[in-house]
Each structure stands twice: as structure tokens, then as C-alpha cells.
Amino acid sequence: MNTEYGITVIIPTFNEENNIASIIHAVNSSFSKSGISGEILVVDDESRDETIEIVRNISRKCGNVRIIVRHEDHGLSQSVVEGFKQANSELFLVIDADFSHPPELIPRFYEEIKKGHEVVVGSRYIRGGGIRQWPLKRRVLSLGATGLGRILFPEVTDPVSGFFAVKKEVVERAPLKPRGYKILMEILGKGRWDSISEVPFTFSDRKGGESKLSLKIILEYIEQVLNITKYSIDVRDNSVWNEWKRLSRFCFVGLSGIAVNMGALYLLTEYSGFYFLTASAVAIELSIINNFIWNDIWTFKPPENLSPHRESRFHRFLSFQCVSIASLLINMGILYSLTDFLGVYYMISNFIGILVVFFWNYFVNRNLTWKLQPFDRGCEEISPEDFN
Ligand SMILES: Nc1nc2c(ncn2[C@@H]2O[C@H](COP(=O)(O)OP(=O)(O)O)[C@@H](O)[C@H]2O)c(=O)[nH]1
Ligand SMILES: [Mg+2]
Known part of the structure; x- marks a missing residue:
């Protein structure tokens, strides 16, 4: 027994x-x-x-x-x-x-x-x-x-x-x-x-x-x-709470990205003589880089016993970059279809687009860019009875 x-x-x-x-x-x-x-x-x-x-x-x-x-x-x-x-x-x-x-x-x-x-x-x-x-x-x-x-x-x-x-x-x-x-x-x-x-x-x-x-x-x-x-x-210390914490950090980082975007657009257009659309492209990229850095070291910092599925920071960046570009396209798609086909006021369409893209972006990045896995324990740490 x-x-x-x-x-x-x-x-x-x-x-x-x-x-x-x-x-x-x-x-x-x-x-x-x-x-x-x-x-x-x-x-x-x-x-x-x-x-x-x-x-x-x-x-x-x-x-x-x-x-x-x-x-x-x-x-x-x-x-x-x-x-x-x-x-x-x-x-x-x-x-x-x-x-x-x-x-x-x-x-x-x-x-x-x-x-x-x-x-x-x-x-x-x-x-x-x-x-x-x-x-x-x-x-x-x-x-x-x-x-x-x-x-x-x-x-x-x-x-x-x-x-x-x-x-x-x-x-x-x-x-x-x-x-x-x-x-x-x-x-x-x-x-x-x-x-x-x-x-x-x-x-x-x-x-x-x-x-x-x-x-x-x-x-x-x-x-x-x-x-x-x-x-x-x-x-305030269970998986639900940790998810809310990540989500609000992600939101906070997103807001910092908007600040970076607006600041860079203004500086590049006013002081560096860029054409504003070129400046906007650069500003978008700078905000993507800003958001990546903060999300990588803060929002999605793995707990002790887990490690990132994508080990290289560069790979995580590429993944984040692709998701960000897709987000832009989805946002434009929603804005265009709601306003042009359904006649929704464009500011409201844009707001709906931002909300949808925010959550989409969070979940895709969470499960793709910053997917976690248990630490590879290495062979010495596995005891024979683990294999039974
Ligand atoms: N011990 C115990 N087992 C239960 C009780 N109600 C259901 N079960 C068992 O739980 C399992 C799932 O129940 P079932 O009625 O098939 O649920 P369903 O598949 O969701 O319809 C089965 O093995 C049931 O025998 C209960 O009140 N007590
Ligand atoms: Mg059953």
C-alpha cells in the first residue's frame, strides 16, 4: 500500500x-x-x-x-x-x-x-x-x-x-x-x-x-x-494575476512607443528636414525597437524555472518586427473596411482597430515571440527513475 x-x-x-x-x-x-x-x-x-x-x-x-x-x-x-x-x-x-x-x-x-x-x-x-x-x-x-x-x-x-x-x-x-x-x-x-x-x-x-x-x-x-x-x-500572486501584470506592462510599453513615435516624427521633420512620410517610417521603426527592448527585458521577463523558446534576442526581434508590421496592416484593414463598407465614423473605426490589434498583438507575441519553455535540465540532473 x-x-x-x-x-x-x-x-x-x-x-x-x-x-x-x-x-x-x-x-x-x-x-x-x-x-x-x-x-x-x-x-x-x-x-x-x-x-x-x-x-x-x-x-x-x-x-x-x-x-x-x-x-x-x-x-x-x-x-x-x-x-x-x-x-x-x-x-x-x-x-x-x-x-x-x-x-x-x-x-x-x-x-x-x-x-x-x-x-x-x-x-x-x-x-x-x-x-x-x-x-x-x-x-x-x-x-x-x-x-x-x-x-x-x-x-x-x-x-x-x-x-x-x-x-x-x-x-x-x-x-x-x-x-x-x-x-x-x-x-x-x-x-x-x-x-x-x-x-x-x-x-x-x-x-x-x-x-x-x-x-x-x-x-x-x-x-x-x-x-x-x-x-x-x-x-496578487497567481497565474491570472501574472497575466494581468504582463498585459498592463505591454500596454504601458505600447504607450511609450507612441511617445517615441510622435517625438521622432516631430524631430526628424522639423530639425532634420526629412519629408514627413519618410520621417514617419523611421519613427515607426524606432517605436518598434523601443517596444521590443522594454518588452524583452521587462514585460516578458521569464520566471526562474523557464527560458525563452527563441533563445536568440535577434530572433525574438525579427518575430516582433513581423508581428508589428502585420498589426499595422490589420489596423489599416479594419479602419478601411469599417469606414468604407459599413460607414462607421473613421475615428471610431480607428479606435476599434487599435483595440483589436492591441490584444491580437499581445497574444501573438506572448505565444510566439516570447513563448517560454521549461529549462533544459541537462542529462546529469535526470535520475534513472525518471525513465522508469
Ligand atoms: N465521485 C463522483 N464522481 C462523479 C460525480 N458526478 C460525476 N462523476 C464521475 O465523473 C466523471 C464525469 O461525469 P459525467 O457525468 O460523465 O460528466 P460529463 O462527461 O461531463 O457529462 C464520470 O467518471 C462520473 O462517474 C460525483 O458526484 N461524484
Ligand atoms: Mg462523461
């Missing part, structure tokens, strides 16, 4: 007699295929069918399978957090019992953690991912929930996924308030992490039993988003 495993796969269950034996079997075969030493922890909320009996029978034969039956405060998120507390490893992976999440991907999550990421999210919304057999209503609801979550965590395409892996240290001291279905959001909002990675997967709807999504769950979710926002403002 006290063996330290390489990973704990937590399966929350409520009335899963049709799926539980097969999912345990599938998780165990993905362990043996990849050579991972893992345990399986089923966390059940007093299922009224045979789920508990079935798991107890399996655990008599398989030493790495355990079940916890909870008697109070039932709920999916609460069960997952209980699983975290009872796990015998430093790495937790949560997976549904109903085969909505493919267990054969477990080794991919494991690899991403070994690369140095602290959280790995199974995503339906990155390339290679998808959703099978979902009615339109559920798709729309899920997209709404995902959109809301992405405002808090722009780096994560599927912040409400139920399929994820997380290192123990991320959640150990986090003041989690588990409720509803979206425990991952709670972890992202209140846990301590710098580096996240996503694994694409295709979500397939349950084959046996029925789903428990309801209006109550949607309202709980909205409340949870507000709660995480409030937490971020109170604590």
Missing part, C-alpha cells in the same frame, strides 16, 4: 458499473505498455449500482488498484481533491470513467511532465483534438464555458477539461474550493505553476450510463470564475 508510484490515476465515479472494470483494465494496460509504475485510485460517491463491489473485487487481485468511498459532501471536484490527498505519488492524473478520455494517452501526459511542465491538459481545442457525438446544445455550452475560462487563462485552450495531469506540488498547498465540475480551473487559478503543456485528444461521449450536466452546474461555474478573479486580486 505504501509503495511510491510514478503516477496516480484518479477516476471519480458515480454509478459507473458499465464502465469501471474496462477503464481500470485500459489504464493498467497503458501502464504496462509504457513501463510506467502507476496506481489507480477510484473515488466514489456512494454509487447505487455495483461500481463499488466491482472495484473491490478488482483490487483484491490488483495491488495497484484502490477505492475510496466518500460519504459526505458529494461532488466530482470534491472527489478529485480527495484523490489528491490519498494518492501515493507525486503526480496525479484525472480521467473520467466513461471512456470520454482515451486512457492510451496517459504515457503522453507522463512524458510532458518529465519534460518539466507542472500541469498537462488534455485539450479538445488544439490541433489534433476534437469532440465526437455531442449535441449542438452541449457544444455551445462548452464553448461558452471554455471562452470564459480562456479570459482567465489565455495560454490554455481547454481550461475546463476533465482530463489533466498535475504535479503534487502545484496543488499541495493551494486553497482549493472544490465544487461543480471544473476542478481544473480551480487548480489553474489557485495552484502554483509556471509551465503548462497541452495534449490533444478527441472527446467521445459516454457509451453507458447518463451524464449529469445541469443548469445548476453552469451557474456554479460562473460563480467559480468570479471567485478565482477575486482570489487573484486578493492574493
Whole structure:
């Protein structure tokens, strides 16, 4: 029982007699295929069918399978957090019992953690991912929930996924308030992490039993988003807060760029005798250089355990330069189409253009120019059991 495993796969269950034996079997075969030493922890909320009996029978034969039956405060998120507390490893992976999440991907999550990421999210919304057999209503609801979550965590395409892996240290001291279905959001909002990675997967709807999504769950979710926002403002030291900090720095640098642009345009035209359009081109370039320098050393300064994906400052500059030129073109495109085709007053079109381009520019640069990755630990620092 006290063996330290390489990973704990937590399966929350409520009335899963049709799926539980097969999912345990599938998780165990993905362990043996990849050579991972893992345990399986089923966390059940007093299922009224045979789920508990079935798991107890399996655990008599398989030493790495355990079940916890909870008697109070039932709920999916609460069960997952209980699983975290009872796990015998430093790495937790949560997976549904109903085969909505493919267990054969477990080794991919494991690899991403070994690369140095602290959280790995199974995503339906990155390339290679998808959703099978979902009615339109559920798709729309899920997209709404995902959109809301992405405002808090722009780096994560599927912040409400139920399929994820997380290192123990991320959640150990986090003041989690588990409720509803979206425990991952709670972890992202209140846990301590710098580096996240996503694994694409295709979500397939349950084959046996029925789903428990309801209006109550949607309202709980909205409340949870507000709660995480409030937490971020109170604590001022979580990933949401850091994102806001970066965004406001980026905005501040953008304003300094305007000052550089205007100043240079004036000086070059008045004192150096440049034709004003030539002067403007030079002024734009100077403001791009100004913005790059401040963003590089201030806005996007990486935390200690991460390093820039583009190691050379020159490459980061080239990337920033291209994004800036594209921004100019997009801004002009918006100004032109809103004013010429839709008859919007040109100052309003311009303002909309600036807003759109500001956010576009921020997110593209954040994810392209200043993309971060875990430090390359070097071979000596990796111990043999990391390879298992
Ligand atoms: N322990 C526990 N597990 C739950 C509860 N509700 C759902 N589950 C489990 O959580 C997983 C996802 O639930 P499901 O109803 O399929 O959600 P959906 O796929 O979003 O419709 C399944 O493994 C369920 O058995 C609950 O209240 N407690
Ligand atoms: Mg399901």
C-alpha cells in the first residue's frame, strides 16, 4: 500500500458499473505498455449500482488498484481533491470513467511532465483534438464555458477539461474550493505553476450510463470564475494575476512607443528636414525597437524555472518586427473596411482597430515571440527513475 508510484490515476465515479472494470483494465494496460509504475485510485460517491463491489473485487487481485468511498459532501471536484490527498505519488492524473478520455494517452501526459511542465491538459481545442457525438446544445455550452475560462487563462485552450495531469506540488498547498465540475480551473487559478503543456485528444461521449450536466452546474461555474478573479486580486500572486501584470506592462510599453513615435516624427521633420512620410517610417521603426527592448527585458521577463523558446534576442526581434508590421496592416484593414463598407465614423473605426490589434498583438507575441519553455535540465540532473 505504501509503495511510491510514478503516477496516480484518479477516476471519480458515480454509478459507473458499465464502465469501471474496462477503464481500470485500459489504464493498467497503458501502464504496462509504457513501463510506467502507476496506481489507480477510484473515488466514489456512494454509487447505487455495483461500481463499488466491482472495484473491490478488482483490487483484491490488483495491488495497484484502490477505492475510496466518500460519504459526505458529494461532488466530482470534491472527489478529485480527495484523490489528491490519498494518492501515493507525486503526480496525479484525472480521467473520467466513461471512456470520454482515451486512457492510451496517459504515457503522453507522463512524458510532458518529465519534460518539466507542472500541469498537462488534455485539450479538445488544439490541433489534433476534437469532440465526437455531442449535441449542438452541449457544444455551445462548452464553448461558452471554455471562452470564459480562456479570459482567465489565455495560454490554455481547454481550461475546463476533465482530463489533466498535475504535479503534487502545484496543488499541495493551494486553497482549493472544490465544487461543480471544473476542478481544473480551480487548480489553474489557485495552484502554483509556471509551465503548462497541452495534449490533444478527441472527446467521445459516454457509451453507458447518463451524464449529469445541469443548469445548476453552469451557474456554479460562473460563480467559480468570479471567485478565482477575486482570489487573484486578493492574493496578487497567481497565474491570472501574472497575466494581468504582463498585459498592463505591454500596454504601458505600447504607450511609450507612441511617445517615441510622435517625438521622432516631430524631430526628424522639423530639425532634420526629412519629408514627413519618410520621417514617419523611421519613427515607426524606432517605436518598434523601443517596444521590443522594454518588452524583452521587462514585460516578458521569464520566471526562474523557464527560458525563452527563441533563445536568440535577434530572433525574438525579427518575430516582433513581423508581428508589428502585420498589426499595422490589420489596423489599416479594419479602419478601411469599417469606414468604407459599413460607414462607421473613421475615428471610431480607428479606435476599434487599435483595440483589436492591441490584444491580437499581445497574444501573438506572448505565444510566439516570447513563448517560454521549461529549462533544459541537462542529462546529469535526470535520475534513472525518471525513465522508469
Ligand atoms: N465521485 C463522483 N464522481 C462523479 C460525480 N458526478 C460525476 N462523476 C464521475 O465523473 C466523471 C464525469 O461525469 P459525467 O457525468 O460523465 O460528466 P460529463 O462527461 O461531463 O457529462 C464520470 O467518471 C462520473 O462517474 C460525483 O458526484 N461524484
Ligand atoms: Mg462523461
